[in-house]
Amino acid sequence: MRQFIVLLQKELIKIRRDSFLPKLILSFPILIMLISPMLATMDVRNVNVAVVDLDHSTTSHRIISHIKASEYLSLVGATSEFDLAMERLEEGRVDVIVQIPDHFERDMGVSTPEKISIIANAVNATKGTMGTQYVIQTIAHALVEVRNEKNPNQMSELVTVQNRFNPTLNYRHYMIPALMIIIFILVCGFLPALSIVEEKEVGTIEQMNVSPVSRFTFTLSKLIPYWAIGIFVLIAAMMIAHLVYGLLPAGSFWVILLGTVLFILTISGFSLTAANFSDTMQQIMFILFFFIMIFILMSGLLTPIDSMPDWAQTFTLLLPPRYFVDILRSVYLKGTTLSELWQDFVALGSFSVLFNILAAVTYKKQA
Amino acid sequence: MNVIEVNGLSKSYGKVKALDSVSFSVKRGELFGLIGPDGAGKTTLFRLLTTLINPNEGSATIEGLDISKDYRQIRPLLGYMPGRFSLYPDLTVEENLNFFASIFGVRVKDSYDLIAPIYQQIEPFRKRQAGKLSGGMKQKLALSCALIHNPSVLFLDEPTTGIDAVSRSELWDMLKNLKEKGITILVSTPYMDEASLCERIALCNEGRILGIDTPKGIIKQFKSRLYAISADNMYSLLEAARQVEGVVECYPFGQMHHLIADATFDTRSFMDQLESLTNLTIESAKPTIEDVFINLMKQ
Numbered sequence: 100m101r102q103f104i105v106l107l108q109k110e111l112i113k114i115r116r117d118s119f120l121p122k123l124i125l126s127f128p129i130l131i132m133l134i135s136p137m138l139a140t141m142d143v144r145n146v147n148v149a150v151v152d153l154d155h156s157t158t159s160h161r162i163i164s165h166i167k168a169s170e171y172l173s174l175v176g177a178t179s180e181f182d183l184a185m186e187r188l189e190e191g192r193v194d195v196i197v198q199i200p201d202h203f204e205r206d207m208g209v210s211t212p213e214k215i216s217i218i219a220n221a222v223n224a225t226k227g228t229m230g231t232q233y234v235i236q237t238i239a240h241a242l243v244e245v246r247n248e249k250n251p252n253q254m255s256e257l258v259t260v261q262n263r264f265n266p267t268l269n270y271r272h273y274m275i276p277a278l279m280i281i282i283f284i285l286v287c288g289f290l291p292a293l294s295i296v297e298e299k300e301v302g303t304i305e306q307m308n309v310s311p312v313s314r315f316t317f318t319l320s321k322l323i324p325y326w327a328i329g330i331f332v333l334i335a336a337m338m339i340a341h342l343v344y345g346l347l348p349a350g351s352f353w354v355i356l357l358g359t360v361l362f363i364l365t366i367s368g369f370s371l372t373a374a375n376f377s378d379t380m381q382q383i384m385f386i387l388f389f390f391i392m393i394f395i396l397m398s399g400l401l402t403p404i405d406s407m408p409d410w411a412q413t414f415t416l417l418l419p420p421r422y423f424v425d426i427l428r429s430v431y432l433k434g435t436t437l438s439e440l441w442q443d444f445v446a447l448g449s450f451s452v453l454f455n456i457l458a459a460v461t462y463k464k465q466a
Numbered sequence: 467m468n469v470i471e472v473n474g475l476s477k478s479y480g481k482v483k484a485l486d487s488v489s490f491s492v493k494r495g496e497l498f499g500l501i502g503p504d505g506a507g508k509t510t511l512f513r514l515l516t517t518l519i520n521p522n523e524g525s526a527t528i529e530g531l532d533i534s535k536d537y538r539q540i541r542p543l544l545g546y547m548p549g550r551f552s553l554y555p556d557l558t559v560e561e562n563l564n565f566f567a568s569i570f571g572v573r574v575k576d577s578y579d580l581i582a583p584i585y586q587q588i589e590p591f592r593k594r595q596a597g598k599l600s601g602g603m604k605q606k607l608a609l610s611c612a613l614i615h616n617p618s619v620l621f622l623d624e625p626t627t628g629i630d631a632v633s634r635s636e637l638w639d640m641l642k643n644l645k646e647k648g649i650t651i652l653v654s655t656p657y658m659d660e661a662s663l664c665e666r667i668a669l670c671n672e673g674r675i676l677g678i679d680t681p682k683g684i685i686k687q688f689k690s691r692l693y694a695i696s697a698d699n700m701y702s703l704l705e706a707a708r709q710v711e712g713v714v715e716c717y718p719f720g721q722m723h724h725l726i727a728d729a730t731f732d733t734r735s736f737m738d739q740l741e742s743l744t745n746l747t748i749e750s751a752k753p754t755i756e757d758v759f760i761n762l763m764k765q
Contacts, residue, residue, distance in 0.1 A: 101568055101571070102568060102569055102571065104568075105564070105565055105568040105569065106569075108565075109554065109557065109561075109565055112556060112557060112561065113554065113556045113557075116556040116595070117556065301552060301554075301555065302548060302550045302551070302552030303552050303553065303554055305518060305546075305548055305552055306546070306548075306552050306553070306566070306611075307569075308518055309516050309517065309518065309541055309544065309546045310541060310566075310569045310570060311538070311541050311542050311569070311570065311571070312569055
């Protein structure tokens with residue numbers, strides 16, 4: 100026991116005396132939580148719209164003023180020459196062109212008019228589709244308004260949309276749980292692995308290996324500080340989510356805590372296993388980086404698993420972060436309870452046992 | 467009884483045979499030196515004996531315990547100072563010492579008498595981080611930490627490499643003191659001049675042991691004739707001397723060249739053949755361990 104306490108003390112002294120690590124541990128979660136949600140947003144703003152108005156009617160003017168008024172769209176010019184607008188689109192100064200055909204207003208009252216055409220630059224697929232959607236909505240609004248003024252009795256809205264759990268379709272609320280997971284992967288995955296490989300590089304691990312310290316004690320003394328840091332990071336990240344983005348978990352904090360503990364155990368066990376197979380910092384960095392890329396891209400952190408091809412969906416079952424993503428998002432946004440998520444918890448629990456056994460077995464005191 | 471007993475120990479890394487059936491034994495309280503150039507397999511031997519790696523063939527025992535099977539019992543018995551400084555650089559001198567004591571389940575004051583002569587020299591710097599000590603002080607701290615649990619065998623892998631001459635001689639004095647306290651010491655060094663400071667030495671090269679004896683005994687094994695030669699142009703002399711009949715080996719040795727000769731060698735005909743060189747001298751020389759080493763390597 101005394102052995103274990105001094106090993107733990109040694110780890111804490113090392114973290115404290117390190118000129119870089121404590122600052123990183125403190126600032127990393129704060130920076131990621133503060134900055135990333137602002138950048139990693141799927142909301143498209145500042146869509147540049149050019150209107151080619153061939154109609155010059157009240158309706159077309161109404162459409163233009165609606166576009167002007169939209170907070171997502173900005174009108175960069177109304178011309179009557181399509182070629183000029185197209186040229187600007189090619190230059191990249193215009194994202195979407197709206198062409199209102201001649202006699203649009205007149206025909207609207209009588210029969211089916213020639214259609215308004217929308218041409219979008221879809222190099223940036225998100226901006227293309229989202230921008231088009233915004234433009235369609237804005238035009239529809241303008242037309243409904245015009246129609247209502249003419250025939251006030253007509254039924255205007257036929258469809259209503261309600262977004263449950265994230266009523267304002269705020270992409271940040273979807274992203275914040277994912278960002279927390281990325282922080283856990285980096286703090287509780289990278290750091291203990293680097294710390295073990297550092298001992299290999301410096302040679303201190305040899306002194307440990309010729310001592311009577313068991314590999315279990317040694318490994319545990321490496322992990323406990325980072326587990327504690329992981330819990331601290333969770334609380335810090337949740338506070339930032341609440342104070343800055345007004346996001347409070349809809350479900351129980353204890354369910355989140357349980358999930359976090361299991362995930363931290365899993366990811367640290369995983370990284371220790373990787374550390375056992377690396378002798379240098381470069382090796383461990385590349386190994387971890389490879390897996391972390393897969394975790395981030397394939398665990399449903401950024402893109403939903405449901406929209407992946409079938410083989411990829413099957414593959415994600417092997418990725419521990421996938422289950423934690425599900426837990427954290429469900430509890431945070433939907434308020435799902437422990438009993439509804441039992442499958443995720445069982446999977447995460449099994450992974451944590453598996454990886455930690457693997458880490459203990461592959462750590463060789465003798466080669 | 468022998469504290470260390472090594473029988474036909476071999477270790478390969480892939481195709482490279484780092485150690486090729488090495489056998490020797492070290493008696494209790496002996497200061498035993500492994501002398502050999504870099505790549506002789508000294509460090510591999512240390513790593514085998516300190517139970518860090520397992521041998522491919524052969525066996526070895528420490529205090530009668532097998533290095534492969536009984537490694538758990540062996541570890542508390544040995545103190546190991548690797549060739550590279552491997553204490554925690556972020557921890558202070560004092561913290562390192564306390565740390566290693568606790569790891570072995572002892573208290574610093576229990577074995578303070580043993581380490582006092584060494585530790586007192588670095589005690590004024592006990593609040594300094596180990597990584598910021600000078601080379602010689604690092605060695606003293608490493609030695610203190612290796613001794614803190616009062617081991618019966620001490621393994622020192624090239625303890626004098628990379629430290630200054632004063633620290634080197636201090637270190638050898640410390641080793642002699644430890645030996646007198648009954649600790650068996652196995653030390654390796656690439657410096658031939660340090661061989662005479664050991665009680666017995668093993669000369670090793672390319673994974674094999676060339677000879678084991680006391681330093682004096684090793685020198686007595688040198689049966690060939692040895693000469694020291696010099697001339698104004700030392701480099702031409704070296705080239706020319708190697709061509710003369712009866713010369714086994716000729717190599718620079720300090721300000722002279724040493725020349726190992728066989729029975730057919732004749733000094734007069736040697737002088738005649740090299741008369742073009744100015745100020746040519748030849749005199750017989752007393753062999754040193756380095757001469758023995760070169761001679762053994764040649765055979």
